[in-house]
Amino acid sequence: MSASPLPDPTLEITRPFFEGAARRELRIPRCRACGVLVWYPRPRCPACDADALAWNTLSGRGTVFSFAVVRRALWKPFADRVPYATGLVALEEDRDVRLVTTFVHCSPEELAIDQPVRAVFEPLRFGDGPEVVVPLFAPLA
Amino acid sequence: MAEMTGPDADWGSARELDDVSHRVAIVGVGEADHTRASGRSADAIALQAVERALQDCGLEPADVDGLMTSGGLDDQLTAEQFHAHFGTRHDLWISGEGGGMAWAATAPYRAAQALAGGDANVVINTFAVAWASQRDAMRGGPGEFHAREPFKAQLELPFGWFPQPVYFATIARRHMHEYGTSPHHLGAIAVACRRHANSHPGAVMRNKPLTLDEYLARPMLVDPLRVEDCCLISDGGAAYVMTCPERARDLRKPPVWVSGIGEGRSEAGTYWSQQRNFTSTPQVFSAPAAFRMAGIEPEDVDVLTLYDPFTIVALMQIEDMGFCPKGEGGSFVVGDHLHFDGGGLPFNTHGGLLSHAYVLGISHVVEVVRQLRGEAACQVAGARVGVYGGYTGHLASTLVLEGDA
Numbered sequence: 001m002s003a004s005p006l007p008d009p010t011l012e013i014t015r016p017f018f019e020g021a022a023r024r025e026l027r028i029p030r031c032r033a034c035g036v037l038v039w040y041p042r043p044r045c046p047a048c049d050a051d052a053l054a055w056n057t058l059s060g061r062g063t064v065f066s067f068a069v070v071r072r073a074l075w076k077p078f079a080d081r082v083p084y085a086t087g088l089v090a091l092e093e094d095r096d097v098r099l100v101t102t103f104v105h106c107s108p109e110e111l112a113i114d115q116p117v118r119a120v121f122e123p124l125r126f127g128d129g130p131e132v133v134v135p136l137f138a139p140l141a
Numbered sequence: 142m143a144e145m146t147g148p149d150a151d152w153g154s155a156r157e158l159d160d161v162s163h164r165v166a167i168v169g170v171g172e173a174d175h176t177r178a179s180g181r182s183a184d185a186i187a188l189q190a191v192e193r194a195l196q197d198c199g200l201e202p203a204d205v206d207g208l209m210t211s212g213g214l215d216d217q218l219t220a221e222q223f224h225a226h227f228g229t230r231h232d233l234w235i236s237g238e239g240g241g242m243a244w245a246a247t248a249p250y251r252a253a254q255a256l257a258g259g260d261a262n263v264v265i266n267t268f269a270v271a272w273a274s275q276r277d278a279m280r281g282g283p284g285e286f287h288a289r290e291p292f293k294a295q296l297e298l299p300f301g302w303f304p305q306p307v308y309f310a311t312i313a314r315r316h317m318h319e320y321g322t323s324p325h326h327l328g329a330i331a332v333a334c335r336r337h338a339n340s341h342p343g344a345v346m347r348n349k350p351l352t353l354d355e356y357l358a359r360p361m362l363v364d365p366l367r368v369e370d371c372c373l374i375s376d377g378g379a380a381y382v383m384t385c386p387e388r389a390r391d392l393r394k395p396p397v398w399v400s401g402i403g404e405g406r407s408e409a410g411t412y413w414s415q416q417r418n419f420t421s422t423p424q425v426f427s428a429p430a431a432f433r434m435a436g437i438e439p440e441d442v443d444v445l446t447l448y449d450p451f452t453i454v455a456l457m458q459i460e461d462m463g464f465c466p467k468g469e470g471g472s473f474v475v476g477d478h479l480h481f482d483g484g485g486l487p488f489n490t491h492g493g494l495l496s497h498a499y500v501l502g503i504s505h506v507v508e509v510v511r512q513l514r515g516e517a518a519c520q521v522a523g524a525r526v527g528v529y530g531g532y533t534g535h536l537a538s539t540l541v542l543e544g545d546a
């Protein structure tokens with residue numbers, strides 16, 4: 001539990017997501033047969049059962065679906081980051097697709113549900129460990 | 142309760158269950174001492190609860206031929222520990238489909254099958270945790286389980302969306318946005334549980350009162366949740382004894398009848414972030430099925446206990462079980478409507494996970510049994526129908542119990 005929560009960008013199930021982030025692209029799998037975005041990634045489309053999924057680059061825009069403001073350290077890796085706002089972004093291309101994120105470049109008090117946000121790509125690191133570039137979300141304005 | 146149709150219908154489903162109404166009775170209940178960190182082991186706690194449940198119904202350890210525990214945890218009571226403690230050596234039918242959480246409601250379903258099939262005659266279901274004692278080492282406990290899931294590790298934990306208080310604070314904020322739910326509403330749930338715990342001799346928070354004003358003045362832990370919106374971490378456990386109708390009538394206490402059971406599941410699993418209907422629980426699927434088996438309506442329920450790891454989880458289940466329309470939980474719970482003597486819907490009359498003990502729902506069932514026998518600390522006058530609602534990960538469950546008429 002005290003291990004670093006840094007994602008493993010080489011893990012196959014999410015590799016294109018982190019490869020995209022390293023190129024400042026927000027990438028999500030889309031079904032080639034029926035066109036729906038499929039999140040979390042899985043082998044088959046939950047809408048039409050096709051097994052042809054392709055990772056698409058999206059706009060990176062969305063709205064705040066909901067969030068929590070962590071005011072007291074609950075978990076060691078994030079203890080030095082409180083207060084911070086973490087929660088869900090509803091993507092512009094399909095509001096039913098929600099990404100978990102950290103909201104940045106604003107104070108938690110400035111954040112509101114339905115507020116427009118955009119992806120920013122920043123290195124994530126814990127302690128002296130390695131970095132992985134991830135999409136975080138910031139107010140659009 | 143409306144039929145599930147339209148866009149919200151397919152985010153989960155109810156499990157098909159055979160009608161087991163009045164095929165099994167709960168005849169004995171017992172609770173271990175519920176404490177903060179105590180240095181006890183989970184099996185020692187479980188054995189204390191089992192001893193007390195057997196004393197309650199007047200059965201001997203040798204009469205017990207079925208043992209149900211939580212198969213998902215590796216430190217629960219085993220047949221070997223049972224025999225070593227009681228000096229017995231007979232065959233025990235064993236099931237891992239029991240214990241606490243959602244299974245505290247569905248264990249009687251599996252027990253009814255075992256009784257009907259001749260696998261066992263007297264089945265005890267027990268659950269115990271020593272998580273307060275294990276806390277520093279972060280061994281066991283709900284956090285460890287969630288951190289192992291691959292999509293959480295890749296797509297949730299790196300963003301600080303962890304542990305459970307963060308999930309449910311996010312859900313609470315969305316519920317507030319959609320329905321106008323407020324901190325006053327969540328506080329009413331915390332205060333009702335605390336008041337009940339203050340009158341319960343076995344409750345961890347028996348000596349700690351809480352008013353709504355005090356609740357509102359407390360700082361945020363994970364905004365919009367305060368510490369008082371979150372369950373305790375404690376050591377403790379409980380057990381209940383089940384048997385068939387014929388045997389149930391001959392024991393020390395009047396039987397309490399299992400009249401309905403339901404189980405519902407969310408297709409999003411334990412990925413709350415991806416649950417389509419974000420501000421609902423699978424009680425939407427579970428409770429109507431259980432009420433149908435029991436032949437009751439929500440308004441027939443005299444006392445309700447709900448798995449309450451967070452106030453918002455209780456609020457959503459109250460709505461999802463049909464005690465009020467969806468979104469109106471906030472105005473439903475205000476004032477003393479949930480208090481045992483408030484004339485509304487008596488709720489978690491032992492104090493729940495919020496103020497009684499974090500024993501994951503098994504004491505909720507014990508409390509309903511005591512209410513229906515008329516022996517609860519915060520007794521609801523004339524309680525005849527009681528319900529426990531469980532909620533664990535992707536599962537919700539509902540147990541309808543009736544007192545002996």
Ligand SMILES: [Zn+2]
Pocket residue numbers: 031032033034035036045046047048049050
């Ligand atoms: Zn498709």
